[in-house]
Amino acid sequence: xxxxxxxxxxxxxxxxxxxxxxxxxxxxxxxxxxxxxxxxxxxxxxxxxxxxxxxxxxxxxxxxxxxxxxxxxxxxxxxxxxxxxxxxxxxxxxxxxxxxxxxxxxxxxxxxxxxxxxxxxxxxxxxxxxxxxxxxxxxxxxxxxxxxxxxxxxxxxxxxxxxxxxxxxxxxxxxxxxxxxxxxxxxxxxxxxxxxxxxxxxxxxxxxxxxxxxxxxxxxxxxxxxxxxxxxxxxxxxxxxxxxxxxxxxxxxxxxxxxxxxxxxxxxxxxxxxxxxxxxxxxxxxxxxxxxxxxxxxxxxxxxxxxxxxxxxxxxxxxxxxxxxxxxxxxxxxxxxxxxxxxxxxxxxxxxxxxxxxxxxxxxxxxxxxxxxxxxxxxxxxxxxxxxxxxxx
Numbered sequence: 001x002x003x004x005x006x007x008x009x010x011x012x013x014x015x016x017x018x019x020x021x022x023x024x025x026x027x028x029x030x031x032x033x034x035x036x037x038x039x040x041x042x043x044x045x046x047x048x049x050x051x052x053x054x055x056x057x058x059x060x061x062x063x064x065x066x067x068x069x070x071x072x073x074x075x076x077x078x079x080x081x082x083x084x085x086x087x088x089x090x091x092x093x094x095x096x097x098x099x100x101x102x103x104x105x106x107x108x109x110x111x112x113x114x115x116x117x118x119x120x121x122x123x124x125x126x127x128x129x130x131x132x133x134x135x136x137x138x139x140x141x142x143x144x145x146x147x148x149x150x151x152x153x154x155x156x157x158x159x160x161x162x163x164x165x166x167x168x169x170x171x172x173x174x175x176x177x178x179x180x181x182x183x184x185x186x187x188x189x190x191x192x193x194x195x196x197x198x199x200x201x202x203x204x205x206x207x208x209x210x211x212x213x214x215x216x217x218x219x220x221x222x223x224x225x226x227x228x229x230x231x232x233x234x235x236x237x238x239x240x241x242x243x244x245x246x247x248x249x250x251x252x253x254x255x256x257x258x259x260x261x262x263x264x265x266x267x268x269x270x271x272x273x274x275x276x277x278x279x280x281x282x283x284x285x286x287x288x289x290x291x292x293x294x295x296x297x298x299x300x301x302x303x304x305x306x307x308x309x310x311x312x313x314x315x316x317x318x319x320x321x322x323x324x325x326x327x328x329x330x331x332x333x334x335x336x337x338x339x340x341x342x343x344x345x346x347x348x349x350x351x352x353x354x355x356x357x358x359x360x361x362x363x364x365x366x367x368x369x370x371x372x373x374x375x376x377x378x379x380x381x382x383x384x385x386x387x388x389x390x391x392x393x
Contacts, residue, residue, distance in 0.1 A: 006075040007082055013040070014067060015086040018273045022382065025275070028063035032070065042074055054318050056338060057331055059163075059234055060307030061242075061276040064088065068311050077312070084308065088300070091273030092280045096296040098267045099284035102260060116363075116389020117266040118354035120382045123367035124269060125350050129342045130372070141176055142336035145169055149340025154348060163234060166337050173333015174326055199313030203306055207233050221298065224255070224286065228279055228302035233310075242276065242303075243345065255286045262353055270382050279303040363388070 013035065021031045029052060036042045051073075055065035064084065071083025137143045149165045210226040213219075227249040235242040243265055250256050264281040271277070283299025284292040321327050355361050367385055370376040 002078050003075055007078055010071050010075050010079045010083050011086050014071065014083040015089065017067075018087040018090045021087075021272045022377065025061065025063040028274070029066065032063070032066060036070060042070070047073075050318075053331060053335075054314060055311060056335055058307075058310045058314060060232055060310055061274050061304075064274045064276060064304065065307050065311040068308055069315060072312070072315065080308070080312065084304070088274055088277060088304070091268075091271040091277040092296075092300055094271045095264070095268060095277045095281035096284045096293050098264065099281045099292060099296065102263060102285060112389040112391075115266070115354070115360075116385040116387070117269050117382065118262070119360055119364045119389070120367050120385035121266065121269040122346075122351055122354050122364040123371055123381065125342070125346050126364075126368055127371045129339065129346050132342065133339045136332075136335040136339050141172075142332065145172055145333060145336040146340040146343065149337040150343040150347075153341060153344035157344070157348065162341055165341065166334050169337025169340075170330040170334040173336070174330040176329070176333070193316045196313040196316035199309045203233065203309040203313065206309075207306070224283065224295075225298060225302040228283070228299050229306055231279075232276070232303040233306040242278075243350075246279070246282065250282065250286070256282060260285055266354075270386060276303055276307075 017028075017031055017035060021028045033045075033048055037045055037048050051066055051069045052062070055062040055069065058065060064087065067087045068080045068084045072080035075082070133143075133146065137146050149169060152165055153161055206229060210222065210229055214222040214226045227246070231242050231245045231249065235245050247258075247261060251258050251261055261282070264278055264285065267281065268275050268278040277300065279299040279302070280296040284296035287295030351364075355364060363385075367381055370381050370384075
């Protein structure tokens with residue numbers, strides 16, 4: 001039976017977080033912990049860390065998957081869907097609206113404020129990589145694994161290399177990580193294992209069926225759904241890492257030009273909530289009809305659906321698997337490789353796509369100092385960078 005009071009509470013909490021959570025996935029996790037662990041005490045730190053570990057191991061947007069899992073813990077499947085929709089709604093609306101703006105005013109693509117946003121994104125991603133590296137690569141073997149992963153992805157920047165690097169990291173962790181401490185103390189999920197198995201089977205079936213249907217029918221909408229669904233299914237490391245995957249799937253086909261693509265990614269840094277709502281901008285920008293928002297909603301559904309199926313399917317199995325020491329060691333290695341994926345993404349395309357001159361490099365360093373040393377709020381740094389970009393232009 002659905003608890004109306006619990007659902008209402010979930011909606012209020014996650015809509016507010018969706019309006020105020022600037023700074024990318026690492027910052028989102030900090031906002032979630034401050035609100036739900038420290039303030040509201042919906043769960044303790046051990047349970048929160050357990051959910052974060054699961055979502056880091058799965059492909060897809062980690063912070064959005066944590067939101068889904070937290071909503072499920074609070075109010076069941078309905079709570080998971082309400083939490084995810086409320087957390088995603090503010091940035092989704094903003095990104096689809098931006099696509100309308102680019103269509104009406106093409107000069108927005110090359111506006112000075114967007115260049116400022118791209119430079120701010122360099123600082124935001126650099127800070128995220130540094131914070132995650134400190135936490136997830138505390139010893140020499142994990143730092144070496146991180147650097148090896150980054151080097152492999154820069155040499156072979158493909159989606160399958162990302163998956164292979166994560167698998168290799170898990171294998172190295174399993175073999176090497178005998179000293180990883182056991183900390184599996186979270187409660188087991190209430191969902192039945194059979195429901196989880198159905199969700200995972202549906203995820204795999206769609207991953208196989210969508211490209212077949214798109215190729216056999218020649219329907220562009222199906223091909224777009226396949227591209228976004230595959231990106232949401234295969235990307236590890238969050239919104240920053242999905243950029244090269246989407247770029248390779250959309251730009252060579254002529255569905256969107258490179259400048260418009262990168263302009264949307266720059267704008268995504270200025271809005272709160274998950275970076276995967278960048279897909280809403282792309283879907284709306286690629287649709288040349290009057291109802292661009294339909295393309296945006298279609299892209300959003302396609303890129304978020306695999307993340308929800310994966311975390312919803314994995315939760316029933318997670319607690320018993322997580323309690324095994326070998327699994328924790330494999331997870332430690334995979335997490336170190338995630339940092340390497342982010343490190344590679346920091347260079348290509350974030351830095352290479354934004355820094356065009358020594359002045360740009362200095363600007364990005366100042367933004368990083370404001371975030372990391374002064375500890376200014378990410379939203380303030382991003383807004384200030386946009387204003388400075390106009391002035392410098």
